[in-house]
Amino acid sequence: MTDDQAAETGFDFHGEALDDIFSTYSRLRAACPVGRSEKHDGFWFLTKNEDIFAAEQDHATFSVAPSMLLPDLGAGFPMIPIDIDPPDHSSYRRILLPLFTPKAAARLEDGMRQTARQLLRQLTEQEVADASALYARPMPSIVFSRLAGFPEKDWPKFDAWVDDIIYERTGDLARAQVAAREVVDYFDDLLRAGPGEADGHDLISQLHRARIDGRPLTQGELISYCYLLFVAGLDTTAWAIRSSLWHLARHPEDAERLRREPGLIPVAAEEFLRTMSPVQAMARTCRADTEIRGRQIKAGDRVVLVFGAGNRDPDSYESPDEIQIGREANRHLSFGAGIHRCLGSNLGRRELVVALEEFLCGVPGFSPARPEEKWHGIGPLTLRLARS
Amino acid sequence: MHALRVDADRCQGHARCVVFAPDVFDSDDEGYASVNPEFERIEDVPDRIAAAVANCPERAITLS
Numbered sequence: 001m002t003d004d005q006a007a008e009t010g011f012d013f014h015g016e017a018l019d020d021i022f023s024t025y026s027r028l029r030a031a032c033p034v035g036r037s038e039k040h041d042g043f044w045f046l047t048k049n050e051d052i053f054a055a056e057q058d059h060a061t062f063s064v065a066p067s068m069l070l071p072d073l074g075a076g077f078p079m080i081p082i083d084i085d086p087p088d089h090s091s092y093r094r095i096l097l098p099l100f101t102p103k104a105a106a107r108l109e110d111g112m113r114q115t116a117r118q119l120l121r122q123l124t125e126q127e128v129a130d131a132s133a134l135y136a137r138p139m140p141s142i143v144f145s146r147l148a149g150f151p152e153k154d155w156p157k158f159d160a161w162v163d164d165i166i167y168e169r170t171g172d173l174a175r176a177q178v179a180a181r182e183v184v185d186y187f188d189d190l191l192r193a194g195p196g197e198a199d200g201h202d203l204i205s206q207l208h209r210a211r212i213d214g215r216p217l218t219q220g221e222l223i224s225y226c227y228l229l230f231v232a233g234l235d236t237t238a239w240a241i242r243s244s245l246w247h248l249a250r251h252p253e254d255a256e257r258l259r260r261e262p263g264l265i266p267v268a269a270e271e272f273l274r275t276m277s278p279v280q281a282m283a284r285t286c287r288a289d290t291e292i293r294g295r296q297i298k299a300g301d302r303v304v305l306v307f308g309a310g311n312r313d314p315d316s317y318e319s320p321d322e323i324q325i326g327r328e329a330n331r332h333l334s335f336g337a338g339i340h341r342c343l344g345s346n347l348g349r350r351e352l353v354v355a356l357e358e359f360l361c362g363v364p365g366f367s368p369a370r371p372e373e374k375w376h377g378i379g380p381l382t383l384r385l386a387r388s
Numbered sequence: 389m390h391a392l393r394v395d396a397d398r399c400q401g402h403a404r405c406v407v408f409a410p411d412v413f414d415s416d417d418e419g420y421a422s423v424n425p426e427f428e429r430i431e432d433v434p435d436r437i438a439a440a441v442a443n444c445p446e447r448a449i450t451l452s
Contacts, residue, residue: 094418101419102403266407329442337445341400346419 004031011037011045013281013306014170018376021280022321025309034295040070043283043302044295047309049316049333051292055284055305056338059086062284062303064340070283070304073165074173074180079228080221082340089339095210095217096225096343099203105346108147112351115142116358124362124385128369132242132381135359140237140351147347148229149195149202154186162235167377180227187226191219203229237348238378239278240269241355246375247272247323248360249368249383254325259360268325269352274332275323276375280308282336307333390430390451392437394421398448405440405449412437421448 001009007027011017017024028035029047036044046052055062066072068082078084081092098104116139123134137159145155161179169176195205207222217225248255258265284303289296297303310333312320317330335342342348365386373381394405394413401419405412412427430437433451441449 097401097418101401101417102406102415328439331443331445331447333445335402335445338400341402341445346401346403 003027008032008035009038011035012039012170013304013308015167018280019374021308021376022312025306025312026321029309029313034293036295037304041302043070043304044286044297045281045304045306046292047306047313048293049310049313052305052307052310052333053337055292055303056336056340059339061287061290063287065285068282068284068340070281070302071169071173073227073231074169074177075184075224075227076180077220077224079231080224081343082228082232086339091212092221093339093343095207095212099206100343100345100347102346105350108143108347109350109354111146112139112143112354113358115139116355117362120358120362126385127387128382128384130380131245131359131366131383132238132378136242136245136355136381137238137378139241139355140348141234143351144229144233144237144347147203148226148233149200149204150190150230157186158230158234162231162378165231166235183227183230184223187223187230188219191222191226232342233344233347235378236278236344237351239376240273240276240348240352242378242381243276243278243375244269244272244352244356245359245366245383246368246373246381247276248356249366249381250371251323252365252367254323255360255366257325258356262357262360264326265356265360266349266353267328267330269349269356270330270332271323271325271327273334273349273352274311274317274327274330275321277308277311277332277334279334279336279342280376281306282340305333305336307336390433392423392427392430393450394423395448395450396420396422398446400446400448402445404443404445408440408443409434409436413440 007024025047033048034046046055063085064083065085081089084092119135119138123129141155141158161183164179165176195208207225210217258268281304286297286299286301286303288299314320335345363385366383369382369384399420403415403419405421406415412424413421414424415421
């Protein structure tokens, strides 16, 4: 077997595989842009930007059942709405749409900024600090839990659940399933307690009031929504903030430029999202035999859309592996496209921008204290902080 | 003269256009974008509109 074949059949996009995944992507895009891995019971993968975009638009061929995640998140039921195909998908999604528009996200900005500043006060008391545990992780957890209506006393439990469900599931499925069960039970109890206030604006209150084809949501549907919002809202934004700070700590010239030109931060944020996307890939299931770039994909086969590879496709971007914080044409795949586009993208983007603005403003200089820490995940990011 | 429009069948509410050209594009209560009437026909294509077109993840904005 050649090295290229070994890279193809052994391709994975979780855990340690991420350490050096950008060179894996380069190799795969050139040698087998549509490949077949033996991992996770076997799956096809697409690495070209155009192929991924086309598959996302073609929901008639590519179903999201049984799960958009590979492996799935261990809950034992489909997550609404990401694991639901048309025609049911649009009524489920429509309930959430008004809550995640750009205007809705903008209304949360003052709260985000206050939260960021409070967290920074603790962080900057130290000379060497874990910016992931003290900033990148808690900020989205607090912002999202407030929006969702998850009681503050429960927040300390959340991080361990996220770690077990999202990050441990590829190595220790049983542990992920235990955590998934706990999360389901937690939401079951929380939802049975009913909405906090009849006219509450939090997501749980709004889900209680929502109607689908004229009927209220079932307890199972409510739990599914909450489960998805929980796993989607907490960890991805934390990854985006952490990976952006990871880069800026290693490139003080970029941090300095953003301090001088804060108007560039939203542009830089898109570049960080493109090159270090918190979601490196999402899965589909092929509904009918189909052919992509000469490879025969059978009905029932799992197909993984590797956003991280498409985001660094030299046919779509100039110098794709360079992080250029001023890159203006930056149509990337990090939030997906088509009918399953990340519903929280406007919220996530705003949180990332606010987090970077406040961090650059509140921390005069920072550098890696443990250079061996990786770009990916939501583990520690240990920084040496300069004094003002 | 160019006709600027957002294809409602393709738009998924990413709202990049609203960020690049907030005076040109608006988003509705569900987040879907549209072109403000005074920009539906334009002589020249300013940079902010070109950026909105280039960055639309769904390729839903057309200039013809």
